[in-house]
Amino acid sequence: MPTPVYQRQIARSPRKTTHHSTDWRCTRCDKLLGVCRDGRMHLRFARGHEYFVSFPVTATCRGCKTLNQASAPAGR
Numbered sequence: 001m002p003t004p005v006y007q008r009q010i011a012r013s014p015r016k017t018t019h020h021s022t023d024w025r026c027t028r029c030d031k032l033l034g035v036c037r038d039g040r041m042h043l044r045f046a047r048g049h050e051y052f053v054s055f056p057v058t059a060t061c062r063g064c065k066t067l068n069q070a071s072a073p074a075g076r
């Protein structure tokens with residue numbers, strides 16, 4: 001019997017060592033756009049909206065409106 005989808009999405013956040021988290025910043029004004037975690041980009045918007053998105057990622061800077069793109073997880 002296949003595991004119900006909802007059960008697999010409940011990630012029991014393992015509180016071990018934090019993985020590599022890399023800041024993704026605007027190429028123009030250096031404002032923080034998101035944070036790369038475990039091969040995905042964690043985007044955080046106003047009012048508590050948060051998203052995990054897969055690469056490639058595009059996002060408009062809140063500060064200078066520059067469209068930024070990240071095609072792969074940032075190097076370490």
Ligand SMILES: [Zn+2]
Nearest residue numbers: 026029061064
């Ligand atoms: Zn910017």
